[in-house]
Amino acid sequence: MPLIVQKYGGSSVADAARIKNVARRIAAARERGNEVVAVVSAMGDTTDELIELARQVTDQPDRRELDMLLSTGETVSATLLAMALRALSQRAISLSGAQAGIKTDATYSRAIIEAVRPRRIKHELKDGQIVIVAGFQGITTEEDITTLGRGGSDTTAVALAVALGAKLCEIYTDVEGVYTADPRLVPEARKLVEIGYEEMLEMASYGARVMHNRAVELGQLHHMPILVASSFKEAAGTLIHGGANMETRKKVRGIAHDLNVAKVTVLGVPDRPGIAAALFEPLAQAGISVDTIVQNVSHQGLTDLSFTVARSDLAETMRLTQPVAQGIGAQGCREDAALGKVSLVGAGIQSAPGFAARMFRALFEAGINIELITTSEIRITCLIKEAQVADAVRALHRAFELETD
Amino acid sequence: MPLIVQKYGGSSVADAARIKNVARRIAAARERGNEVVAVVSAMGDTTDELIELARQVTDQPDRRELDMLLSTGETVSATLLAMALRALSQRAISLSGAQAGIKTDATYSRAIIEAVRPRRIKHELKDGQIVIVAGFQGITTEEDITTLGRGGSDTTAVALAVALGAKLCEIYTDVEGVYTADPRLVPEARKLVEIGYEEMLEMASYGARVMHNRAVELGQLHHMPILVASSFKEAAGTLIHGGANMETRKKVRGIAHDLNVAKVTVLGVPDRPGIAAALFEPLAQAGISVDTIVQNVSHQGLTDLSFTVARSDLAETMRLTQPVAQGIGAQGCREDAALGKVSLVGAGIQSAPGFAARMFRALFEAGINIELITTSEIRITCLIKEAQVADAVRALHRAFELETD
Numbered sequence: 001m002p003l004i005v006q007k008y009g010g011s012s013v014a015d016a017a018r019i020k021n022v023a024r025r026i027a028a029a030r031e032r033g034n035e036v037v038a039v040v041s042a043m044g045d046t047t048d049e050l051i052e053l054a055r056q057v058t059d060q061p062d063r064r065e066l067d068m069l070l071s072t073g074e075t076v077s078a079t080l081l082a083m084a085l086r087a088l089s090q091r092a093i094s095l096s097g098a099q100a101g102i103k104t105d106a107t108y109s110r111a112i113i114e115a116v117r118p119r120r121i122k123h124e125l126k127d128g129q130i131v132i133v134a135g136f137q138g139i140t141t142e143e144d145i146t147t148l149g150r151g152g153s154d155t156t157a158v159a160l161a162v163a164l165g166a167k168l169c170e171i172y173t174d175v176e177g178v179y180t181a182d183p184r185l186v187p188e189a190r191k192l193v194e195i196g197y198e199e200m201l202e203m204a205s206y207g208a209r210v211m212h213n214r215a216v217e218l219g220q221l222h223h224m225p226i227l228v229a230s231s232f233k234e235a236a237g238t239l240i241h242g243g244a245n246m247e248t249r250k251k252v253r254g255i256a257h258d259l260n261v262a263k264v265t266v267l268g269v270p271d272r273p274g275i276a277a278a279l280f281e282p283l284a285q286a287g288i289s290v291d292t293i294v295q296n297v298s299h300q301g302l303t304d305l306s307f308t309v310a311r312s313d314l315a316e317t318m319r320l321t322q323p324v325a326q327g328i329g330a331q332g333c334r335e336d337a338a339l340g341k342v343s344l345v346g347a348g349i350q351s352a353p354g355f356a357a358r359m360f361r362a363l364f365e366a367g368i369n370i371e372l373i374t375t376s377e378i379r380i381t382c383l384i385k386e387a388q389v390a391d392a393v394r395a396l397h398r399a400f401e402l403e404t405d
Numbered sequence: 406m407p408l409i410v411q412k413y414g415g416s417s418v419a420d421a422a423r424i425k426n427v428a429r430r431i432a433a434a435r436e437r438g439n440e441v442v443a444v445v446s447a448m449g450d451t452t453d454e455l456i457e458l459a460r461q462v463t464d465q466p467d468r469r470e471l472d473m474l475l476s477t478g479e480t481v482s483a484t485l486l487a488m489a490l491r492a493l494s495q496r497a498i499s500l501s502g503a504q505a506g507i508k509t510d511a512t513y514s515r516a517i518i519e520a521v522r523p524r525r526i527k528h529e530l531k532d533g534q535i536v537i538v539a540g541f542q543g544i545t546t547e548e549d550i551t552t553l554g555r556g557g558s559d560t561t562a563v564a565l566a567v568a569l570g571a572k573l574c575e576i577y578t579d580v581e582g583v584y585t586a587d588p589r590l591v592p593e594a595r596k597l598v599e600i601g602y603e604e605m606l607e608m609a610s611y612g613a614r615v616m617h618n619r620a621v622e623l624g625q626l627h628h629m630p631i632l633v634a635s636s637f638k639e640a641a642g643t644l645i646h647g648g649a650n651m652e653t654r655k656k657v658r659g660i661a662h663d664l665n666v667a668k669v670t671v672l673g674v675p676d677r678p679g680i681a682a683a684l685f686e687p688l689a690q691a692g693i694s695v696d697t698i699v700q701n702v703s704h705q706g707l708t709d710l711s712f713t714v715a716r717s718d719l720a721e722t723m724r725l726t727q728p729v730a731q732g733i734g735a736q737g738c739r740e741d742a743a744l745g746k747v748s749l750v751g752a753g754i755q756s757a758p759g760f761a762a763r764m765f766r767a768l769f770e771a772g773i774n775i776e777l778i779t780t781s782e783i784r785i786t787c788l789i790k791e792a793q794v795a796d797a798v799r800a801l802h803r804a805f806e807l808e809t810d
Contacts, residue, residue: 016462019462054485057421057424058489058492062491065484065485068480068484068499069488076458079471080458080474082467083459083462083467083470094470096473098548099549
């Protein structure tokens with residue numbers, strides 16, 4: 001009997017009626033002749049409510065305690081879903097991350113799965129049970145409860161699909177799949193039938209709402225195809241897999257954008273070795289992810305160095321960077337919080353001629369100034385004013401005729 | 406360093422402010438030079454809310470799933486309490502029932518503790534931690550989560566106190582201790598400084614709101630003294646222990662009462678062997694606890710048989726009893742739902758002369774008719790009309806001068 005792993009996000013199990021809806025979908029998959037393992041997130045806003053409870057008790061909740069607290073959210077939805085399946089005369093059992101054999105390191109709040117030991121899951125499947133697994137959580141070798149951080153339940157699902165040798169990992173969420181651009185910005189955006197892992201990773205700046213990169217990377221690493229689809233509709237979703245890339249290379253897959261961008265420029269930096277390390281090591285230690293780094297040509301031994309960070313990290317970044325800039329004899333620091341990114345995504349487009357030029361022309365014709373350009377093998381990204389991001393996405397979607405397949 | 410085990414009930418941890426209050430009390434106990442293990446119940450009405458969630462999903466929640474669902478309530482309060490203690494600069498860690506080594510059988514919703522393996526607790530205590538344990542829950546040998554049923558957190562606390570060799574188990578709740586009668590009925594009721602285990606067990610009909618008999622029995626079995634006190638006030642509580650009985654025997658300790666009583670009478674029962682078994686076996690199988698059984702003298706081979714059950718079990722009891730009564734050729738069944746019990750409690754009072762007579766006279770003088778009398782070694786109980794229970798408690802409290810020590 002083929003095995004599929006499904007994952008249902010928080011909005012899909014937000015209340016009793018939705019949990020019953022999900023139970024019906026799982027029962028249908030079972031009745032189509034599949035063994036089913038379903039991973040669930042916490043109901044609706046449960047996780048935020050638990051964090052708020054912790055905040056009422058202390059400003060600085062201990063991470064071990066917070067993880068154990070938050071893990072209860074997924075346990076609640078998993079047990080309710082198992083009950084709902086039983087009410088449909090299905091055999092079903094819920095398992096915590098610990099019971100499901102999700103072994104992690106002890107990095108509380110963003111633990112890494114070190115191994116999956118699915119002995120209990122296999123036993124229950126063999127026994128004819130539908131197995132519901134509480135997502136987002138695991139257990140250390142010391143038997144402490146951990147959570148996997150953002151995208152945790154997606155990661156649980158893909159990890160279980162890999163460990164159990166499932167044919168497919170299905171991620172059910174509140175969007176219908178991956179689109180050529182954010183449909184809220186581009187009404188004519190088209191749902192993709194398939195997309196490569198790397199393209200999906202690059203689309204993630206808006207695709208993050210579809211699923212988390214960490215889970216996509218895990219799927220890519222283990223060649224696990226991932227179907228992203230709606231838990232509310234029967235519409236076909238988007239298949240994320242490795243096979244598509246060869247045939248569909250050198251084609252723009254979609255337009256990604258990101259509004260959460262801030263730029264820091266260190267002015268008049270002496271152009272000597274070790275400067276970059278001095279600037280970026282404190283940020284790395286603070287866990288701040290630096291995105292794009294651009295260093296201009298040096299004039300008279302001085303250069304300007306710009307880099308981007310998530311906007312939420314800007315204040316902390318400035319706090320850490322200013323003393324370093326002073327220490328290395330730079331002339332000062334400047335910040336710009338009102339930026340965004342727009343990206344052309346498609347396997348092989350960087351090395352293919354013409355894509356970059358068409359992109360720059362489309363932006364120019366829309367009256368949009370480019371502050372900074374970066375590229376990867378499958379992506380061309382322009383940093384622009386935040387206020388112009390929506391216009392830029394629409395202009396590029398039109399220019400590359402993405403509304404038609 | 407002496408070790409104490411404390412238990413805080415749901416009303417004591419009902420919100421963040423109360424959790425902080427409990428944290429301060431635990432910190433104070435720690436600073437008085439004790440090792441502390443604290444067992445907590447779920448916050449306020451959490452358990453009822455989780456049951457309601459389950460009920461929205463299905464009329465008949467599976468017991469294994471329900472136990473795993475309900476166990477999250479105590480995990481939430483335990484983690485929050487550990488956080489609150491850390492905010493007070495105390496070292497504290499929360500443990501689930503599983504982590505605390507509470508091993509139970511697999512009787513979901515009312516599991517029995519089979520063993521306590523407090524390896525982890527001992528390790529954390531040795532490490533200088535205050536250990537917060539989620540009450541009411543345990544784990545089977547198959548690693549399934551169970552709950553202990555009514556009084557579960559009290560039972561967790563006493564079991565841990567025994568397993569850890571604590572000098573005392575402190576039960577903190579929303580009442581100040583055990584009183585000579587329910588203070589809501591008898592304003593002059595007096596808080597007892599101490600009470601014997603057996604007396605406490607007999608007082609439980611109103612004492613159930615203080616703590617559950619199951620935990621008292623466990624304390625009695627292992628000679629663990631239990632202090633019942635308020636988590637909201639600094640007032641001294643009541644010490645439940647074995648040592649008091651010898652000196653204070655043959656003294657009325659208090660007046661217990663119970664409003665939740667219904668009587669069933671099977672009329673005209675043929676007086677032959679096997680009848681009682683035929684009547685009571687179906688009730689036992691349905692888990693209905695039969696309290697008092699009275700069979701009148703037989704007249705012409707026929708007898709009336711009366712017994713009492715909890716009022717909530719009356720409908721089910723009648724449903725099960727009527728066909729049996731018909732089958733054995735009885736003349737019919739009669740129910741009376743509007744009854745109550747009032748009991749005189751005190752070690753040795755049954756065998757001491759005069760207590761029963763004084764009790765019956767006091768009730769007679771208050772104009773109260775006695776429907777049925779039962780006695781135990783330390784209790785004399787009268788079944789009376791429910792509407793007269795409050796008057797009866799007050800009359801007996803006065804007659805035995807319980808307002809003075």
